[in-house]
Amino acid sequence: xxxxxxxxxxxxxxxxxxxxxxxxxPIRRNRITSLIGPSGCGKTTLLRCFNRMHDLYPNNRxxxxxxxxxxxxxxxxVDVIGLRNSMGMVFQKPTPFPMSVFDNVAYGLRLKRVxxxxxxxxxxxxxxxxxxxxxxxxxxxxxNAQGLSGGQQQRLVIARTLAVDPQVILFxxxxxxxxxxxxxxxxxxxxxxxxxVTIIAVTHNMQQAARISDFxxxxxxxxxxxxxxxxxxxxxxxxxxxxxxxxxxxx
Amino acid sequence: MAIQDKxxxxxxxxxxxxxxxxxxxxxxxxxxLERADGRLxxxxxxxxxxxxxxxxxxxxxxxRFLALKAPKALELxxxxxxxxxxxxxxxxxxxxxxxAREGLARHLAPIWARDRGFGEMASIAxxxxxxxxxxxxAGDDRIHADIVARDRRVGELHRGLNEGLxxxxxxxxxxxxxxxxxINLTRRMxxxxxxxKNISxxxxxxxxxxxxxxxxxAGPDADNDD
Numbered sequence: 052x053x054x055x056x057x058x059x060x061x062x063x064x065x066x067x068x069x070x071x072x073x074x075x076x077p078i079r080r081n082r083i084t085s086l087i088g089p090s091g092c093g094k095t096t097l098l099r100c101f102n103r104m105h106d107l108y109p110n111n112r113x114x115x116x117x118x119x120x121x122x123x124x125x126x127x128x129v130d131v132i133g134l135r136n137s138m139g140m141v142f143q144k145p146t147p148f149p150m151s152v153f154d155n156v157a158y159g160l161r162l163k164r165v166x167x168x169x170x171x172x173x174x175x176x177x178x179x180x181x182x183x184x185x186x187x188x189x190x191x192x193x194x195n196a197q198g199l200s201g202g203q204q205q206r207l208v209i210a211r212t213l214a215v216d217p218q219v220i221l222f223x224x225x226x227x228x229x230x231x232x233x234x235x236x237x238x239x240x241x242x243x244x245x246x247x248v249t250i251i252a253v254t255h256n257m258q259q260a261a262r263i264s265d266f267x268x269x270x271x272x273x274x275x276x277x278x279x280x281x282x283x284x285x286x287x288x289x290x291x292x293x294x295x296x297x298x299x300x301x302x
Numbered sequence: 303m304a305i306q307d308k309x310x311x312x313x314x315x316x317x318x319x320x321x322x323x324x325x326x327x328x329x330x331x332x333x334x335l336e337r338a339d340g341r342l343x344x345x346x347x348x349x350x351x352x353x354x355x356x357x358x359x360x361x362x363x364x365x366r367f368l369a370l371k372a373p374k375a376l377e378l379x380x381x382x383x384x385x386x387x388x389x390x391x392x393x394x395x396x397x398x399x400x401x402a403r404e405g406l407a408r409h410l411a412p413i414w415a416r417d418r419g420f421g422e423m424a425s426i427a428x429x430x431x432x433x434x435x436x437x438x439x440a441g442d443d444r445i446h447a448d449i450v451a452r453d454r455r456v457g458e459l460h461r462g463l464n465e466g467l468x469x470x471x472x473x474x475x476x477x478x479x480x481x482x483x484x485i486n487l488t489r490r491m492x493x494x495x496x497x498x499k500n501i502s503x504x505x506x507x508x509x510x511x512x513x514x515x516x517x518x519x520a521g522p523d524a525d526n527d528d
Contacts, residue, residue, distance in 0.1 A: 261369065261371070262370060262371055282369070285370055286366060
């Protein structure tokens with residue numbers, strides 16, 4: 052269970068704004084790493100570096116490297132589409148496409164030119180089962196996905212991500228728009244999914260970070276303040292700022 | 303009471319090991335005294351470090367559980383109760399260790415054998431510890447009243463034995479040190495019974511949220527004015 056990813060001396064700029072400062076952080080394989088910190092600390096900015104979402108906007112600039120199994124994914128020769136296939140992302144609000152449940156999950160597979168109906172059915176069912184939503188949608192695969200509840204939609208989105216066999220899944224506040232029961236289901240799902248994939252999760256919910264993650268990184272003003280095993284961060288942090296943040300005295 | 307959280311289940315299983323070890327140390331210390339068995343006494347003494355290590359381990363697991371899971375209601379009470387219980391269980395092991403040392407230092411078996419009260423006191427105290435720990439592990443608060451009643455019997459035996467021992471000092475001043483040692487032992491057995499009562503008090507706290515710590519005579523169905 053070594054490092055799957057290594058953020059190494061990473062700086063990031065939105066134009067003139069220096070948003071990440073010399074961040075160095077390992078991401079362990081098949082573990083959940085939570086990124087926590089007050090608003091504007093850079094945690095979402097860091098998350099979006101992993102699948103190069105920032106490339107979609109001009110004037111954004113990376114300096115430093117993110118090694119994935121030893122290869123720099125920020126390099127110019129990297130196939131960004133391929134990278135995004137291997138780095139699934141789940142956002143704060145569920146983002147089902149305006150199409151059927153089945154087509155949502157099959158979407159990425161069809162882009163990858165999987166055409167065989169039997170294979171598609173099999174892969175869609177597998178992904179929906181992995182995302183713990185199969186039993187709830189198996190009788191309505193042809194119905195529009197936007198008719199599902201928020202929690203079901205979020206698990207559908209996770210199934211859509213899983214269908215293309217990602218190595219890493221990035222969760223960006225993925226339970227903050229859900230009710231507590233749906234949140235719990237997603238948390239349980241994340242804990243189950245880490246057997247298959249590496250998970251990086253941005254969360255404002257410290258208790259969630261404590262409950263589900265194996266490692267936690269606290270960020271502040273674009274810098275990494277402290278990274279350690281979650282139990283250490285929440286019981287005996289080394290940094291005074293971490294102590295204050297996890298006890299709710301600042302943030 | 304159904305504990306389902308896997309961290310709490312792990313804590314409970316370590317607590318079971320600690321409880322079994324401490325109760326075993328107590329009965330071992332008593333047996334070593336009765337039989338003047340130095341080897342058994344040394345085994346008992348050797349287990350003390352294991353109990354200390356288990357106490358630290360369980361405390362660490364509880365701290366981690368409280369910090370990471372921020373439990374509520376039953377799970378919160380359970381974790382808090384365990385942190386208190388480990389202190390009582392560890393003290394039982396400490397008393398057993400001192401009793402085993404006393405047995406090694408002085409040959410007390412003949413005086414012990416003279417009065418059946420020693421054996422009865424030890425047997426009741428040992429039963430109380432085992433049953434209190436079992437009732438906590440099973441979440442069964444029905445045993446509490448029985449523990450309180452047996453604690454009263456231990457108190458009576460303690461007083462009776464002490465009176466007899468005090469009279470013996472007057473009669474046989476040459477054996478004063480041995481007799482003082484036995485007075486010390488009966489006090490420790492009485493303390494072991496108290497720890498059992500402390501453990502049993504935590505069961506209704508976990509199952510129903512009722513604090514009987516300062517009113518242990520009340521049953522788990524009493525109104526809770528705390």
